[in-house]
């Protein structure tokens with residue numbers, strides 16, 4: 338008999354920022370691999386219909402409200418998630434935001450919003466969930482990073498700082514929680530069209546510029562992250578921790594043309 342290392346039957350996955358975009362792509366992939374899901378966003382109503390969609394796949398699915406910038410909200414969510422299915426095996430720390438501005442115009446509030454959501458939120462959600470994973474001796478935490486975890490881009494400096502931080506945080510938590518059976522990795526998507534960046538995709542010349550710079554010659558599509566998230570959430574990655582897996586069509590391989598053709 339061949340073991341299916343990617344089977345998530347019996348596992349419970351919690352995905353933050355699942356009211357739209359990548360959070361829904363990732364949650365759907367985990368459900369298709371067999372996991373039950375807890376999906377969260379700031380307003381519970383915004384994840385209810387998505388939870389219904391997941392239940393239609395034959396999975397258990399609960400929707401909860403969570404504001405990752407609010408300590409009490411994180412504490413409540415961790416309790417309610419535990420109550421929903423009795424445990425959380427897999428955490429996908431996906432909630433995030435961006436502010437696009439030249440660095441000379443970034444306000445104190447812009448910096449706080451981006452760093453509090455993307456970096457502080459990622460840490461404290463991981464902490465709240467890991468406190469319950471540790472006694473059980475099992476967990477998979479996937480922090481969503483970005484190509485900006487390894488690259489810097491002008492015009493989104495706070496975002497890049499937060500994503501670089503998520504990569505470092507991933508290594509620290511992996512180092513600390515490995516002995517408790519918790520693997521912590523970072524999944525770093527390239528460019529996917531969502532609410533967060535739709536303003537860029539409205540400009541055809543920017544889309545062409547992006548396509549030119551991506552070795553696989555296209556932005557990411559909704560199911561391009563499925564294999565990577567199921568890998569990092571499953572037994573297939575049992576001996577992988579502290580890593581950043583870039584799923585970016587190759588854009589971080591070096592996209593500057595060094596020939597004159």
Ligand SMILES: NC(=O)c1ccc[n+]([C@@H]2O[C@H](COP(=O)([O-])OP(=O)(O)OC[C@H]3O[C@@H](n4cnc5c(N)ncnc54)[C@H](OP(=O)(O)O)[C@@H]3O)[C@@H](O)[C@H]2O)c1
Pocket residue numbers: 353354355356357358359360377378379380383403404405406431432433434454481482483484525526527528529530531532533534
């Ligand atoms: N799209 C890309 O190309 C790309 C590439 C690399 C990384 N990422 C990262 O992937 C994640 C998802 O991105 P996306 O493109 O799908 O963005 P999106 O469409 O803007 O979705 C962001 C999600 O985060 C949630 N969120 C924002 N602030 C929150 C808060 N304070 N508390 C709880 N939830 C919050 C939103 O929920 P509500 O607003 O409903 O609460 C929403 O579900 C983000 O962390 C993003 O930085 C995106």
